[in-house]
Amino acid sequence: GAAPEDDASGSPAADTDFLACAVSDEGSWNDKSFNEAAYGGLVKAEDELGVEIQGLESSSGEDFEPNLTAMVEAGCDVTFAVGFNFSINDVMTNVANDNPDAHFVWIDGWNSGETNLKPIQYSMAESSFLAGYLAAAYSTTKTVGTYGGMDIDAVTVFMKGFENGAKYYEKETGTPVTVVGMTDFVGDFENTGLAKSISEGQLTAGADVIFPVAGGLFTATAEAIRESGGNAVMLGVDKDIAVTQPELADITLTSVEKRMTQAVFDVIQALADGEAFDIEPYIGTLANDGTALSSFGEFDDKVSDEIKTKLDELKAGIIDGSIDPLAAP
Amino acid sequence: MSTAQAAPQAPTPAEAGRPRWNDVLHDIAAGGFVRTIAAVILSLAVASILIVFTNDDVLGTLSYFFSRPGDFFVAAGQAIGNAYAALFRGAIYNYTATSFEAGIRPLVESLRFAGPLIAAGLGVALTFRAGLFNIGGQGQLVMGAIWSAWASFQLHLPWGLHLIVAMIFGFVGAGLWAGIAGFLKAKTGAHEVIVTIMMNYIAVSLATYLMRTPVLHDMDGGNNPTTRPPDETAVFPRILGEGFDLRVSFILCLVAVIVYWWLMERSSLGFRLRMVGLNPDAARAAGVNVGRMYITAMVLSGLFIGLAGINQSLGRDGNFGPGIDSGIGFDAITVALLGSSTAPGVLLAGILFGMFRAASPTMQLADVSPEILGVIQGLIVLFIAAPPLVRAIFRFLPKPREVTELNTRSKPQLEAKEEVQ
Amino acid sequence: MSAVATHIEPEVTQVASLAPRKWRTPVLLAIVAGVALIAFGLLGRDEPVRFVWSNAADSIVLPALESTSRLVGIVTGLIAAIAAGASFWYAANRRKVPVWIILIVGLAFLAGLVAWVGAGGNVPVVFLLTGAIALSTPIVLGGLAGVLGERVGIVNIAIEAQLLAGAFVAAFVASSTGSYLVALIAAMVAGSLVSVILAVFSIRYLVDQVVVGVVLIGLVSAITNFLYSSVLSQNSAALNNPGTLPRIAIPFLADIPVLGPVVFNQRITTYLMFILVPLVWFILFRTKWGLRIRALGEHPLAADTVGINVNRWRFWTVSLAGLIAGLGGAALTIGAVGPFVREMSAGQGFIALAAVILGRWNPWGMAAAALLFGFSSNFRVWAGQAGSALPPDLIEMTPYVVTIIAVAVVAGRVIGPKAAGKPYIKE
């Protein structure tokens, strides 16, 4: 079977062990991005803590509720729901209220009064802001590009932070920076051809740093960059692409990490250790390292110390609130 | 006297009226029922192989197969047993549940999923009968859903009336959307396959756009494209109480089956639709306006699919997003084909597909990945649709009493092709 | 008497002076020209626009054409209007409006539109055209399989499945063997395998061709998803990292401005497309195999009565056509972006199906339809980037709306191979 069902030996009756479960967004655990990052936390917990894990993939929004209910019936000690989409039709709220004894963690979600629902949220604009600044600083053409898979908050928050970061650079240095692609969306997370065309369009428009916020479609951008033959680079999202896709390390400047793997793992570890379930929202920020820029990898020596220092300053500014990554500078 | 019955043993007209029992039995055995069962058995057999060889436990035993082959067979048996037990538990009756109510929930869930599949399947089936191929289920469903949704929260009407008005909106939206393809076909000859494919994409984009604007969206509720939740007065009530999510819309889907049956088998309009589907030239010569029938067929198809969309939008208390179709529009094609475009066939095929959808979580928990489930579904359809193959494997099944015609149509098309550049 | 009578030839082609004139095409052209002249020209924005023909790195750099969008709109609008006027002359004389006139109006309209959208910025001509070809390559290759299939009487709904299978296999084989040649062959075999299933079930087991097609789409997408999850993504660096086929620049030709980068600096998949479209056309319409294939799609019984083995021919034609569709799949991965992504065919098989019909089951027509689709997809990308006022959700519709307009206005009533979709059963 696929990795998700690794230890699903079909008898979820084992109450003695801790059972951690997750239900995917409309997508698979191997989306190279969002779902994969979350599921990674379960796998890590299985490897390191020896807990049992169980995953259910949803093929459409209609599957959310049955999948969550199935997890409750399977006796999961905690169930992760991955993605804001669980808000549609109030699925998360209803399932949580209907099963007061079960424990749920909702990634990118929120708590509207449920007693058994812990939200995990991320301030992705913070790290994207840094990425935007870095991109603008790194760019020789002073044109940077970004595009999204779909025009949804979970995507546009990255793009917005990125744009603001780049504009911050412009304001600070007085060098005009062009951000292209704020309205570029593929329309799905599958059409590699279109994603490549969008990337090529941005390269043609002079962009030499591209920030694709489109799940697995970054491979299309990578190819567009390679084909252009220039020195353009891209930025990853969710996971550190330079690590997960080592073959792309040479064009990946850095990645805007959404460290769900760790957050998920931490929740499981706490519960498995016998701590009580709490509904305190976990908010991943630059401050708590829930989100961050990856290391620069192969680009470490191409990013000047000056910029690195500047990024640290900005980070501090964001943490202390003096810079609002969501406000245009 | 002259006679056309070349065979002396052919029945005279008088005795032909009465069915003969051996023929009836023969037809049952050769036709639908036994063969369908055989096809399901066959596909489950093939599926078992897939389940065994994608199961991690089983694969684990393969590494030492030659030292302890027994393990393999035990594990394989377990994998298959678990998978089908899960199928049964997930789609029909959960025997591990503590109460009957919980036990029967899977069956209710199957029916809940089946409802829109049946309605949309009928819509696609109708176009097949009229000689058209409506691939546009997705777009029509989305239109039915957003039009009814609009009425469900933008209009504020008393209980009962509101639901009916919202439904009418849904029917109008889906019917009009489908009608465009019929209209273009009738007036310009545009091939409905192209138009409906394109209209799917357009419908989703349009719906997404509207789900960002105040038309459908609650502008205080974030920027993700969603509708607003319907007013309570416009939501289908539950049939079996709060414990089950089966709603009155399911009954409407069953009513749709009867309506479809009446329309296609009994009504004169259905007679004309079928006539156009089988021989448009003869239909035209018999006074039927073929173009008008194409429009009618598409609009009617849109109404059935619209019911599926209404079921999706008003069969819930909350909002929805552009993914509301969730594959129903496409599965409807398979349902229609599997049900050979007849009312009872579509009903059964819809329920079968509903069961697969309902069983997906339990099957996944039993280590059958959703992809394998998809493969099993495909195999069942293929085997049911391939009587000669099933007969070749189960040799005891009799051949149907089919005769085939060597009929050719040599006359050029009645309507001279318009040359267009 | 009989001497007289046997020489009667019922005359069907007498041209009468009273035959009605047909104004449909000229009127349509006039409308198009009018829109171009008024919307892009007279009412257009008067902002500078630069048509950029070359990259700075090209060996021959053409200077960019600088003008204002309104001027371009007026000039192209006038050109279109003159051509449309000429079409009225043809109609008035009861002659068919020649294709080149339609082409002129279409291209003039396009140029005006592009200048209108690009007002205030650059029009990257090479990007627009290269992207169009790149986006249409898988569609054209899939469409060729569709054309061949329907011509021989087998409706192939499963182009989507063939593209997906080819894409998967090409990425996987190229990554694991390191050989693009092997990968291309494997992708073609994969596409053909899908065809073989289609052929066997529809010919041998008489399953409705559309049913098999629909089922195959489901099956192949399930199988590739499964293998992607359980195999490729476990070790993507080794198993899903094929890179892309090298670009082959044809000496000298590749240096021609605009045409060079668009046509003569492509990958083998694209060159194969350039070769296969005319080749398939030639086979269909100039060789005996083509004659037989077309006969089978129109009237298989008639073909049978002259000794053509209907089902054998159908089987082989469809199976070989599958090779081309598999190549189309390879064009998605190693011919474009490299790695495989779940369901990356993203409906392009259906677009190919539409192109087959829009192109009237003719390889050239199909390729033109696919190119139109590719161009409008790419156009919407550029229009979005050039700062169109429309919201992205609506811009996304462009290629689909264009296709509907094309089929409704231009293509009109099309009648495909009559026997397509029907199994051949003798007894």
Added chain:
Amino acid sequence: MKLELRGITKRFGSLVANDAISITVESGQIHALLGENGAGKSTLMNVLFGLYQADEGEILLDGVPQHFSGPGQAMSAGIGMVHQHFMLIPVFTVAENIMLGHEPTRAGVINLPEARRRVREISERFGFHIDPDALVEDLPVGAQQRVEIIKALSREAKVLVLDEPTAVLTPQETDELMATMRRLAEHGTSIVFITHKLREVKAVADTITVIRLGKVVGEAPPSASTDELAALMVGRDVELTVHKDAPKLGDEVFVVRDLTLFSPAGVRQLDDVSFSIREGEVLAIAGVQGNGQTELTETIVGLRDKARGSITLHGKELVSEDVRHVLESGVGFVPEDRTVDGLVAEFSVAENLMIDRSFSGPFTKGPSIDFAHRDRFAEQAITDFDIRTPSRDTLVGRLSGGNQQKVVLARELGRDLKLLVASQPTRGVDVGSIEFIHERIIAVRDSGVPVLIISTELDEVIALADRIAVMYRGAIIDIVPADTPREKLGRLMAGVTE
């Protein structure tokens, strides 16, 4: 080449189409096969040609047993066949149709000039005039039939099967074809000739075999009288001439004035056609196929909607009406090709008997169909018109051609008529049924209905008509009395007006 069929049996399900049929055709002989519709003639020939596999029996050529698993093998053994239903591909040119299966090629590329040359050569040799580059679908049916014949001849068959080749030919064409057959026979070709026209059989055949109910019921020399042959075929005595009384003419109720029609391609198909028919009168239109008859009938019923001129029935203008309203105003229409325009093959007999009355009237009950009425009507029609069908629920596509034709007639005559338009009413129908159909048409006339008959069959025209109009190139060039000599009619059909 000598052909022997020994004990051929062919079953379709429980139906025995050929029951141990044995026939011998000597080298150079023209052997006629007679038999009513559905007797099994075409089936037998399809077995010979390898399209069907016999359940029992064997085929011998010059004494050597043959096994044909497909037409390809039959053809290479020297058998050629002109099929009852055209085996032509409408969208192909004449040359393409003729060369299909044995294309002249260079490295697989078709040698078109060579193919054209072959077509011209054969058509000249046999006195046909066919443009090799014409599209078959643009050709009139008669010309298509000639293409079929050229196709068979081009393979230089030693045994030639002609299954009702004369059904759509003019008398002159038929004469020409029979001369061709004789010429071929003289060169040693054995010919099996199937027709329903006894006159032709007597004119050309060397021997005659009669088949009934799938069995050989007798052989006869060509000298046998037509009455004898008819009786042998049908199993009873048949009346071969139509008895009709002098017409009781009423008012001129059906009037066509200055009717002109252009095809979408701008070709003039009807040229100022004017005529009128009185109550109780049969006007028959004679003419070579393709001279506008099809267009005329289709314009009358509203299938062609861009005609200029006027058509009135009892004073009501029909030109701008759609088909439905034309039919509802009492026009009965028998289309020339029943399989295309007259019947829905996959509908049952009962359903086909109501296809043009589904909007309102006795077959409907509100929005629903009145099934009781439909079935009653069907039973009545089956009895009245002697439709040979296992049941009213049998699919029409499974009936023999003659019985299919009876279904169309039963439908069109089975209601109150104000005008009957019948095109080729007896095409492909056996003598017994022709007699019956003609009687029915005359009965309609005698009930005071104007009748318009279009037929390429001069016998039929002469038998039914009270007046004869001759069409040539879309125009009516003359309207003559019914007793006009055949020769004069033949000249008129060729466009010769004195």
